[in-house]
Amino acid sequence: MAILRRPPRIQPRADYAIAASDLGVRYDLRFTKKTTIRSSFAQMVGRGHAEQFWALRHMDLRVQRGESLAVIGPNGAGKSTLLQVLAGIIRPSEGAVDVLGHVSGLLTLGAGFDKELTGRDNILLGGAFLGLDDAVTRELLPSIIEYAELGDFIDAPLRTYSAGMRARLGFSIATAVDPDILLLDEVLATGDANFRAKSKARVIEIVAAAKAVVLVTHDMNWVTEYCNRAILIERGVMVLEGEPADVVELHRVHTEEARARATEAAQAAGVDPRIVHIR
Amino acid sequence: MPLGEVVPFRPMSATSEVPAAFRNAAGDRGAIRLVREGIADIRSRRRLVRYLVQADIRKRGADTLLGNIWWVLDPLLQMVVYVVFLSIVVRNGPPDYPLFIFAAILPWKWFSASITDATTSIVRHDQLIKQIQFPKLVLPVAATSAGIVSFAFGTVALVILMLFYSSHFSPYLAFIPVIAAVQFVFTLACAFLVAAGNVFFRDLGNVVGHVLRLWWFLSPGLYSLATLEQVPLFQDNPALVTIAKMNPFAIMFEAYRVVIYGTPTSPPAAPDFASLATLLVASLGFLALTTIVFKRLEPNFAKVV
Numbered sequence: 001m002a003i004l005r006r007p008p009r010i011q012p013r014a015d016y017a018i019a020a021s022d023l024g025v026r027y028d029l030r031f032t033k034k035t036t037i038r039s040s041f042a043q044m045v046g047r048g049h050a051e052q053f054w055a056l057r058h059m060d061l062r063v064q065r066g067e068s069l070a071v072i073g074p075n076g077a078g079k080s081t082l083l084q085v086l087a088g089i090i091r092p093s094e095g096a097v098d099v100l101g102h103v104s105g106l107l108t109l110g111a112g113f114d115k116e117l118t119g120r121d122n123i124l125l126g127g128a129f130l131g132l133d134d135a136v137t138r139e140l141l142p143s144i145i146e147y148a149e150l151g152d153f154i155d156a157p158l159r160t161y162s163a164g165m166r167a168r169l170g171f172s173i174a175t176a177v178d179p180d181i182l183l184l185d186e187v188l189a190t191g192d193a194n195f196r197a198k199s200k201a202r203v204i205e206i207v208a209a210a211k212a213v214v215l216v217t218h219d220m221n222w223v224t225e226y227c228n229r230a231i232l233i234e235r236g237v238m239v240l241e242g243e244p245a246d247v248v249e250l251h252r253v254h255t256e257e258a259r260a261r262a263t264e265a266a267q268a269a270g271v272d273p274r275i276v277h278i279r
Numbered sequence: 280m281p282l283g284e285v286v287p288f289r290p291m292s293a294t295s296e297v298p299a300a301f302r303n304a305a306g307d308r309g310a311i312r313l314v315r316e317g318i319a320d321i322r323s324r325r326r327l328v329r330y331l332v333q334a335d336i337r338k339r340g341a342d343t344l345l346g347n348i349w350w351v352l353d354p355l356l357q358m359v360v361y362v363v364f365l366s367i368v369v370r371n372g373p374p375d376y377p378l379f380i381f382a383a384i385l386p387w388k389w390f391s392a393s394i395t396d397a398t399t400s401i402v403r404h405d406q407l408i409k410q411i412q413f414p415k416l417v418l419p420v421a422a423t424s425a426g427i428v429s430f431a432f433g434t435v436a437l438v439i440l441m442l443f444y445s446s447h448f449s450p451y452l453a454f455i456p457v458i459a460a461v462q463f464v465f466t467l468a469c470a471f472l473v474a475a476g477n478v479f480f481r482d483l484g485n486v487v488g489h490v491l492r493l494w495w496f497l498s499p500g501l502y503s504l505a506t507l508e509q510v511p512l513f514q515d516n517p518a519l520v521t522i523a524k525m526n527p528f529a530i531m532f533e534a535y536r537v538v539i540y541g542t543p544t545s546p547p548a549a550p551d552f553a554s555l556a557t558l559l560v561a562s563l564g565f566l567a568l569t570t571i572v573f574k575r576l577e578p579n580f581a582k583v584v
Contacts, residue, residue, distance in 0.1 A: 027582055087411070089410070089411065089412045089581045090581050091579075116337075116338045117334055121330075125327075128327035129411055129413050130413070
């Protein structure tokens with residue numbers, strides 16, 4: 001048996017909601033590809049090679065109570081992975097996370113709980129998945145239904161819902177439990193303008209109630225307007241942490257640089273960058 | 280209740296309700312701790328298991344012509360298939376052969392359906408696993424528990440069949456739940472194993488299907504252990520007989536059959552409690568083992584599904 005290493009301890013103090021130290025998440029590409037028994041045998045006898053990939057590394061992060069932290073960065077930078085770690089869905093491969101309070105997360109929104117069940121049953125099932133007491137869920141039921149603005153659809157199976165309706169239902173469930181820490185992944189972009197305004201108001205309300213919010217978004221206006229801090233993640237590493245305006249600016253510069261590099265590379269290869277080849 | 284009000288969640292500890300193991304890279308937990316965690320997982324989410332089972336039953340009942348009647352018809356029809364087939368191949372089987380094999384078909388359908396369902400129970404909920412943290416053990420538990428309901432419906436079929444073979448009717452039928460309890464423990468242990476395994480090997484479902492079929496024909500369902508012992512191959516190799524008797528389903532089928540049917544020459548009687556008790560103890564040990572395996576692999580599910 002391996003010698004148990006003592007986990008890095010973070011002193012619990014009341015002044016923060018989330019504290020992460022030297023966080024790292026490693027993916028074993030051996031398993032993330034849809035593995036079959038045959039390919040595993042192939043690896044065991046030496047053909048094929050195991051690859052490892054750090055989706056996130058050396059992340060030190062502290063979120064204070066009442067803070068709204070924006071996580072920005074290009075696609076595949078590790079933003080969603082960070083949220084999954086904070087929600088306790090993925091175990092860090094390195095380092096530790098300390099979270100004070102109840103976390104409610106809306107990571108990839110719109111999946112729902114069970115497509116065959118009605119909206120009402122989905123709320124009850126969702127509450128059970130989230131670990132809510134049934135009495136609490138039943139008590140919350142009317143307000144969730146009202147907030148989601150689903151009307152008579154609440155008693156129709158989820159598969160008949162539009163993407164927007166599912167998003168609304170998911171948002172209502174996640175925020176109805178009144179979490180201490182709310183994790184949002186690209187959810188502000190869903191729903192119609194009306195609901196977007198409403199969800200914005202709700203998120204602001206949670207932040208105001210001295211609750212912490214961590215959100216992943218590509219909506220830079222939201223970042224500068226409603227977040228009091230931002231971090232930029234690129235290739236699994238935190239590049240900058242600070243004032244939203246500064247971080248957004250750096251992200252913009254990096255994005256433009258990347259675009260310029262891509263154009264240059266295309267020109268060097270003798271390809272007109274304006275022609276897009278669709279394979 | 281207005282949305283702004285604070286809702287009491289579970290007793291809020293200093294940290295969150297997510298198990299510490301999900302927060303920390305270091306510290307794999309000991310075996311006993313994992314088993315205790317597993318028990319706590321299920322106990323704390325009993326309602327979730329119930330909802331999942333209810334949803335499953337509702338889904339299977341809806342959108343079909345005969346609804347839940349299928350659960351009664353299914354084992355009966357399967358029995359008819361075997362009776363027709365075997366009356367061609369084997370001419371002189373035991374008397375009241377339909378009841379003889381039905382005593383095995385009924386529990387086997389529960390087992391095979393539960394295992395097949397459990398195999399995909401984790402990967403089916405991939406979206407959910409990536410979205411929220413919850414004890415994944417509830418998924419195979421729900422798959423196995425849903426099987427109890429169809430087993431209960433299957434006993435309706437047994438009652439119908441008993442009307443035709445009323446000479447076999449006896450108070451020993453009351454032992455069926457006892458045997459079923461042992462079977463449940465064994466099924467649960469197997470369910471944990473295939474559910475976790477299928478996350479990492481997606482073609483496990485194919486393997487499971489074939490293993491189940493082979494297991495059924497190697498178990499004394501369509502024949503009795505006594506018949507097996509008369510086969511020349513088994514007469515020459517007494518070791519094979521010992522192995523055949525150690526098959527969990529040999530013990531269970533014989534137990535079900537002795538209370539439902541009896542033997543070809545004698546009326547129903549009490550099951551062999553010694554072997555049932557041995558099987559129960561072994562199954563509990565197996566269950567503890569597969570719980571440990573499951574809990575060890577659980578932190579990786581969200582990355583892999």
